[in-house]
Amino acid sequence: MASLLSSWSSNVLSLPVDYIVPVERRPGNPVSISKDIPVIDLTHATKNDRVDIVQQLIKASQDFGLFQVINHGVSEDLMVDAMNVGKEFFGLPAKDKERLCDDSTKFGQKGGKLYTSSGQYSRHEFKYWRDTLQHHFHPLESYISSWPQKPTKYRDIIGEYTNQVRKLGMRIMDMLYEGLGLEVEDIEKEFDKYDCAFSINHYPACPDPGSALGTGRHCDPTLITLLQQDVYGLQLLNDGQWLGVEPLPNAFVVNISLLLEVISNGKLKSDMHRVVTNSVCSRTSLAIFVSYPSDGIIQPAKSLISPTNPPLYRAFQYKDFLEFLFANNAEPEAAMKYLKL
Ligand SMILES: O=C(O)CCC(=O)C(=O)O
Numbered sequence: 001m002a003s004l005l006s007s008w009s010s011n012v013l014s015l016p017v018d019y020i021v022p023v024e025r026r027p028g029n030p031v032s033i034s035k036d037i038p039v040i041d042l043t044h045a046t047k048n049d050r051v052d053i054v055q056q057l058i059k060a061s062q063d064f065g066l067f068q069v070i071n072h073g074v075s076e077d078l079m080v081d082a083m084n085v086g087k088e089f090f091g092l093p094a095k096d097k098e099r100l101c102d103d104s105t106k107f108g109q110k111g112g113k114l115y116t117s118s119g120q121y122s123r124h125e126f127k128y129w130r131d132t133l134q135h136h137f138h139p140l141e142s143y144i145s146s147w148p149q150k151p152t153k154y155r156d157i158i159g160e161y162t163n164q165v166r167k168l169g170m171r172i173m174d175m176l177y178e179g180l181g182l183e184v185e186d187i188e189k190e191f192d193k194y195d196c197a198f199s200i201n202h203y204p205a206c207p208d209p210g211s212a213l214g215t216g217r218h219c220d221p222t223l224i225t226l227l228q229q230d231v232y233g234l235q236l237l238n239d240g241q242w243l244g245v246e247p248l249p250n251a252f253v254v255n256i257s258l259l260l261e262v263i264s265n266g267k268l269k270s271d272m273h274r275v276v277t278n279s280v281c282s283r284t285s286l287a288i289f290v291s292y293p294s295d296g297i298i299q300p301a302k303s304l305i306s307p308t309n310p311p312l313y314r315a316f317q318y319k320d321f322l323e324f325l326f327a328n329n330a331e332p333e334a335a336m337k338y339l340k341l
């Protein structure tokens with residue numbers, strides 16, 4: 001297993017050659033922060049304004065495949081604590097982290113992963129400038145004992161954070177289904193079937209941001225992803241143009257992901273995004289991925305299909321799709337070819 005970037009990157013003055021991205025994949029001209037990406041206030045989402053908010057969510061999902069939400073109900077203090085604990089984790093001495101990179105630890109056996117660059121380190125022709133800690137969290141009692149023990153507050157804070165953000169994800173899914181006209185009897189029951197994962201991504205300051213990437217362009221293979229970010233770096237491809245996603249205090253970025261594009265039969269679009277680095281400071285992001293269990297069958301919702309609205313995507317078992325993505329380096333074009341009829 002390759003050594004974590006956060007254990008050595010502060011000792012290098014120039015970008016190691018295996019991190020140099022081919023010219024056509026480099027960040028290119030500076031991308032400015034877009035003021036067009038919708039920021040949706042959920043304050044009154046349970047009251048009279050709900051219909052209006054649902055419409056805003058659907059429109060943003062169609063126009064950008066990405067939006068931000070504010071006044072979402074997740075405690076702001078908790079957001080600060082979770083971000084701090086994520087930073088502290090990557091600031092730990094190398095020996096405390098590298099232990100978790102070994103799959104044979106309790107952490108690895110429970111499906112937790114700590115890796116550098118991407119889950120496919122050895123297969124990539126170049127490396128990404130990032131480290132990631134990822135693990136499951138629901139139901140909490142099944143996973144918490146395998147989570148990192150350092151920082152000492154990690155389990156308490158991330159346990160409560162994932163619980164609250166999962167609930168927010170559930171509310172957003174509920175509203176998106178409502179906007180699509182999909183009947184879901186009991187979102188809480190439905191959501192209990194959903195598989196959720198949590199990631200902390202850490203992108204140290206980079207000696208040559210123009211030649212490197214934090215995360216390559218991709219669409220998430222989930223239903224939705226909720227993301228908290230502290231420093232600029234996330235970019236969204238919209239109408240062939242990269243747009244910068246503004247880091248807003250106390251906001252969550254919500255990505256519409258591939259499974260929701262399929263279920264909505266293309267009514268909602270998954271967004272393609274990437275992460276660029278900077279030379280001044282590190283960047284940390286916290287992500288909650290909401291998706292199906294791997295044995296689930298994904299297909300366009302029956303109620304959205306009619307003779308005039310034929311299915312545009314095929315039915316597939318989620319785990320087959322994940323295997324396909326793995327074999328194809330998560331290339332967005334290959335993913336679309338797999339999904340579309
Ligand atoms: O760090 C970010 O802002 C985004 C990371 C990401 O796209 C992912 O983990 O899927």
Ligand SMILES: [Fe+2]
Pocket residue numbers: 218219220225273
């Ligand atoms: Fe992503």
